[in-house]
Structures are given as structure tokens and as C-alpha cells.
Amino acid sequence: MYPPRQYIENDFARLLTQIEKSPLASLIYQNAQGDIELCHIPLVLDENKQHLLGHMAANNPLAKLLAKQPLNIKCLFNGADCYVSPNDAEKVYLPTWHYAKLEIKGTAQPITKPSQKREIMGYSVAQFEDKLATQWQLSQVDENEISQSLKYIMVFKIEITEILGNFKLSQDKASETREEIKQSLYARGDKDSAELIY
Numbered sequence: 001m002y003p004p005r006q007y008i009e010n011d012f013a014r015l016l017t018q019i020e021k022s023p024l025a026s027l028i029y030q031n032a033q034g035d036i037e038l039c040h041i042p043l044v045l046d047e048n049k050q051h052l053l054g055h056m057a058a059n060n061p062l063a064k065l066l067a068k069q070p071l072n073i074k075c076l077f078n079g080a081d082c083y084v085s086p087n088d089a090e091k092v093y094l095p096t097w098h099y100a101k102l103e104i105k106g107t108a109q110p111i112t113k114p115s116q117k118r119e120i121m122g123y124s125v126a127q128f129e130d131k132l133a134t135q136w137q138l139s140q141v142d143e144n145e146i147s148q149s150l151k152y153i154m155v156f157k158i159e160i161t162e163i164l165g166n167f168k169l170s171q172d173k174a175s176e177t178r179e180e181i182k183q184s185l186y187a188r189g190d191k192d193s194a195e196l197i198y
Contacts, residue, residue: 006172009100009165018079018102018165019045021192023128025052025075029108031065043075043158044127052104052158053120063110063154070109073158077102080192082185084170089180091173098181100196101166106158117155118146169197 009015023042031037039062043052052075056063065071079100086092111117122138129135138146170178178197185194 003166007168009167015165022077022079028074044124055153055155058152058154066110070107073108075104082193088184089177091177103164105162106160108158111155117150120155
């Protein structure tokens with residue numbers, strides 16, 4: 001079985017946290033010629049945690065394809081990752097790499113109604129601005145300007161059909177060893193990687 005069972009993350013809350021911490025997703029899809037394509041788009045979860053929401057330029061090849069029909073798509077979210085040295089813990093005998101990766105499969109479809117596009121754009125902006133000390137709001141832009149801009153943007157949603165978390169964090173090691181690794185990562189200033197270890 002791959003990935004090994006101990007590296008499969010099933011904690012839904014931990015998986016969703018990775019989307020919030022690392023929202024820039026790599027979207028993988030098949031074009032009309034059958035070739036595999038890739039683009040990078042920040043995504044947010046809707047309020048019910050059942051869809052991913054995003055937007056892109058209307059001239060993006062993915063947008064042009066999506067305008068014709070719904071599309072099966074994979075979204076890869078890359079959480080923190082780091083090198084782990086044998087110097088990081090007494091019982092780490094060989095170097096390894098820690099990482100938190102999340103793969104979501106789903107069906108993407110465009111949002112075409114202007115009011116829904118405007119609503120999703122406002123919601124998405126609020127999700128990102130919420131993390132900032134001084135928050136900007138879409139309402140600060142003139143509505144006519146927003147309406148014009150939305151003509152050149154495709155807003156879309158992805159219905160989530162499958163989630164796979166692949167978190168390789170030395171789960172095969174004793175808790176004492178994992179704690180040593182964690183403290184070593186904190187000591188070298190890699191807080192994001194350290195906080196993943198449990």
C-alpha cells in the first residue's frame with residue numbers, strides 16, 4: 001500500500017487546516033487533446049466545507065475548458081516540508097524528509113451568475129484578509145468597476161469527492177524521537193514543520 005498506512009492522515013480538521021495554511025493549490029486536469037495540464041490557483045473552502053472556491057483570468061486555458069463543461073480535477077496542497085538529519089534526534093539513523101501534502105479530487109464547474117460571482121469573490125477576499133491586522137474589503141471598490149472586472153474573471157467551485165492526506169512525519173518512530181525532532185526543528189527556526197509533528 002502506498003503511501004504507507006501510517007502516513008495517511010484521516011483527521012478531517014487537520015486536513016482542512018492545511019488548506020487554510022497553504023491555499024495556493026496546484027490544479028491538475030486533462031485538456032481537450034488528452035494532455036495533462038497544471039496551473040496554480042489559491043482556493044478557499046466554502047462555509048459548509050464541501051466545495052473549494054476560486055477564480056482565474058478568463059483567458060486561462062483551464063477557464064476556457066471549464067466554460068464548455070464541468071471538469072474532473074485534482075488539487076494538490078503543499079504544506080510545510082523539511083529535511084530531517086540524523087543529528088536531529090538520537091534514534092534517527094538516516095536522513096529523511098518530512099512533509100504534509102493534501103490531494104483533493106472533485107468536479108469543477110463555473111459560476112456564471114454575476115451576483116454569485118460577486119458574492120464568492122467577496123467571501124474569498126474576506127478569508128485571506130481575515131489573517132491581516134488591517135483588513136481590506138471588496139466593498140471599497142466601486143460596484144461598476146467590480147462588475148466590469150468580473151467580466152474578465154472566471155469564478156468556479158469544485159465539489160469535493162475525495163480527500164487524501166499524505167503526512168510523512170516520522171510516525172513510525174517512538175514518541176520520544178518525534179519530540180526530539182520537533183524540538184530540533186523549533187531550534188533551527190522551522191516552526192511550521194515542527195508544529196506538524198504530533
